Amino acid sequence: MPHIKLFIPGPIEVSEKTLAAMAKPMIGHRSGDFKKLYAAIQPQLQALFYTKQPVFLSTSSSWGVMEGAINNVVGKKVLNCMNGAFSDKWLDVSRRCGKQADGLQAEWGKPVDPKALDAKLATGEYDAVTIIHNETSTGVMSNIEELAAVLRKYPNVISIVDTVSSFSVVPIKMDELGIDVLLTGSQKALALPPGLSLFACSERAFERAAQIQGRGYYFDFLEFKKNAEGSMTPSTPCISQIYALQSKVEEIFAEGLEARYARQAKTNQLVADWVVARGFEFFAEEGYRSKSLTCISNNKGLDMEAVNALLKKRYSAMINCGYGKIKGTTFRISNMGDETEATISELLTWLDDCIKG
Amino acid sequence: MPHIKLFIPGPIEVSEKTLAAMAKPMIGHRSGDFKKLYAAIQPQLQALFYTKQPVFLSTSSSWGVMEGAINNVVGKKVLNCMNGAFSDKWLDVSRRCGKQADGLQAEWGKPVDPKALDAKLATGEYDAVTIIHNETSTGVMSNIEELAAVLRKYPNVISIVDTVSSFSVVPIKMDELGIDVLLTGSQKALALPPGLSLFACSERAFERAAQIQGRGYYFDFLEFKKNAEGSMTPSTPCISQIYALQSKVEEIFAEGLEARYARQAKTNQLVADWVVARGFEFFAEEGYRSKSLTCISNNKGLDMEAVNALLKKRYSAMINCGYGKIKGTTFRISNMGDETEATISELLTWLDDCIKG
Numbered sequence A, B: 001m002p003h004i005k006l007f008i009p010g011p012i013e014v015s016e017k018t019l020a021a022m023a024k025p026m027i028g029h030r031s032g033d034f035k036k037l038y039a040a041i042q043p044q045l046q047a048l049f050y051t052k053q054p055v056f057l058s059t060s061s062s063w064g065v066m067e068g069a070i071n072n073v074v075g076k077k078v079l080n081c082m083n084g085a086f087s088d089k090w091l092d093v094s095r096r097c098g099k100q101a102d103g104l105q106a107e108w109g110k111p112v113d114p115k116a117l118d119a120k121l122a123t124g125e126y127d128a129v130t131i132i133h134n135e136t137s138t139g140v141m142s143n144i145e146e147l148a149a150v151l152r153k154y155p156n157v158i159s160i161v162d163t164v165s166s167f168s169v170v171p172i173k174m175d176e177l178g179i180d181v182l183l184t185g186s187q188k189a190l191a192l193p194p195g196l197s198l199f200a201c202s203e204r205a206f207e208r209a210a211q212i213q214g215r216g217y218y219f220d221f222l223e224f225k226k227n228a229e230g231s232m233t234p235s236t237p238c239i240s241q242i243y244a245l246q247s248k249v250e251e252i253f254a255e256g257l258e259a260r261y262a263r264q265a266k267t268n269q270l271v272a273d274w275v276v277a278r279g280f281e282f283f284a285e286e287g288y289r290s291k292s293l294t295c296i297s298n299n300k301g302l303d304m305e306a307v308n309a310l311l312k313k314r315y316s317a318m319i320n321c322g323y324g325k326i327k328g329t330t331f332r333i334s335n336m337g338d339e340t341e342a343t344i345s346e347l348l349t350w351l352d353d354c355i356k357g
Helices: A016-022 A032-049 A062-073 A085-096 A114-121 A144-151 A203-211 A221-228 A239-255 A257-277 A304-315 A341-356 B016-022 B032-049 B062-073 B085-096 B114-122 B144-151 B203-211 B221-228 B239-255 B257-277 B304-315 B341-356
Strands: A055-058 A078-082 A101-105 A128-132 A158-162 A181-185 A197-201 A293-297 A330-334 B055-058 B078-082 B101-105 B128-132 B158-162 B181-185 B197-201 B293-297 B330-334
Touching: A016 A239, A032 A055, A032 A197, A032 A239, A055 A062, A055 A221, A062 A085, A062 A128, A062 A158, A062 A181, A062 A197, A062 A203, A062 A221, A078 A085, A078 A114, A085 A101, A085 A128, A101 A114, A114 A144, A128 A144, A144 A158, A158 A203, A197 A203, A203 A221, A239 A257, A239 B239, A257 A293, A257 A341, A304 A341, B016 B239, B032 B055, B032 B197, B032 B239, B055 B062, B055 B221, B062 B085, B062 B128, B062 B158, B062 B181, B062 B197, B062 B203, B062 B221, B078 B085, B078 B114, B085 B101, B085 B128, B101 B114, B114 B144, B128 B144, B144 B158, B158 B203, B197 B203, B203 B221, B239 B257, B257 B293, B257 B341, B304 B341
Parallel strands: A078 A101, A078 A128, A128 A158, A158 A181, B078 B101, B078 B128, B128 B158, B158 B181
Antiparallel strands: A055 A197, A181 A197, A293 A330, B055 B197, B181 B197, B293 B330
């Protein structure tokens, strides 16, 4: 069986270089070698997060930290901004944690609305809010600068922002924007194997956590903080993924952050041009299209499962045929990670060929 | 820098074969390829757990599932059996989850006492109990058959048994013993990279979970059960560690379970013989010594940190110099995983050499 190259929006393709970096022998997680590894990547991670705060490494997928954030900072009631499969689910997860929670629902395909957010927060009912910056299910990137401006009006509301599919695709300036909890995962925009999540917390988030009972242990933000002071994690970390992360951040800074953003904007534009040229439509509202993936309305009623099967057979590649309630009526192409103009252009010619049948 | 071979009790040495298996390209975690991988290893995992129940794969280290178990099955009050650093900590974790919890403390070096357990459970105060089968900090293996016999007298008490450092070292017959939640991690007895935990639940455990509010999502046992029916995990799994697991279970069954148990008993005995021959003492009470690691009282007042540094320098190997409150007064040698009579014998000659100075 040949390897099928993934153009699905996560887990995405992981380079051979990253896989090789991951496959290094173990080290003790309380050893000097681990502490050195942990400390070595901190400055680069802080640069990627645009923060002076420590960046924590959680041995979990992102839902672990997304749930953990609820348990750490929600005292009164959380507002879950919802505009797609993942952000919608966060309301359910908040309630499963036993928290008071309301949803602020936007139509799928639309961004989180700053005015609606403002109106909700003005009620004074909430002490925390969750936002998914880039809804991977719909290909919508909300305007985090506008949303953050609203959030800054409410200093007692702790903001939790998930950036799993936008992190390192566009700059998200945590400290400058005043985001309290910024989190991402390994297997999407960072092009690493799944199993690792990264997050950082503002001082306000730590202060809030200190007041909250029932934070548990595994995702306790204050445990992460305490351990980070000694360049360690609370529990045994996924050392292999951290090796991979080290290799990846070296790569990111060798390319340069601005060059990385520009490359991804360019590959994203190639997909957008193809969508328009072929007479497809974007699922996301104009002005809010993700830069890391494209969610395309299947307005021609193609059998995209069949197209994808051909793509797999002929070219050993794979896109995604929609998620949640828009499965089948949309398809998605990821340009995250290591993709270049050459690889995305090639994919698009393959797609043309497979759509012909 | 040469690689330092780990004889510490976790993370332990991972073979090149396992590392290579881990470094395979990604697959979609909702794809047929992943479901096939998941389903393919189930029968072998069930054989290792001695259970007919599904074996779940949690993208976390073991503390995640240990905490998750508390959140899933403790309704009234949990009894945490304590006889070392990790089991002692479980009481703290239970309370951090907002649960009523008592400790049943045994002296470090001693096993969990079945009679004391019986007396505690007879009060009727508890609806759950935690036990660490093999206390990695003290090298004590409690008698799980005797403890399980006590637990079977109390069908309303859900038992949670951690076997991180004894799983696949000795048979632990989940269904036959009536254990409700059996869990293990990847980085100790299974000789895999950290980041993956495995667990299985009895029907009683699922029934209890169904009655408990605030289970959250990430470690919700009923979510694992539902997803397992489709050969999937609730959240994006650590695919790389699951590749490694697949390779490892193939190896385990190629060797044969009985042969694996016998090999580890033999390598453990080599260490024990060395301890006696060199005039050291065991930290664990006679009759309760772990088969996977040996915790040795430093009764000669050696500078074991210096010995370990020499071991690292001369032989590129590493043991452990004690954990928690017995750091410095004990040292530990692991014989878990792939070690053989040859590799353990070699380590012991190296140790002799380094102790000489």
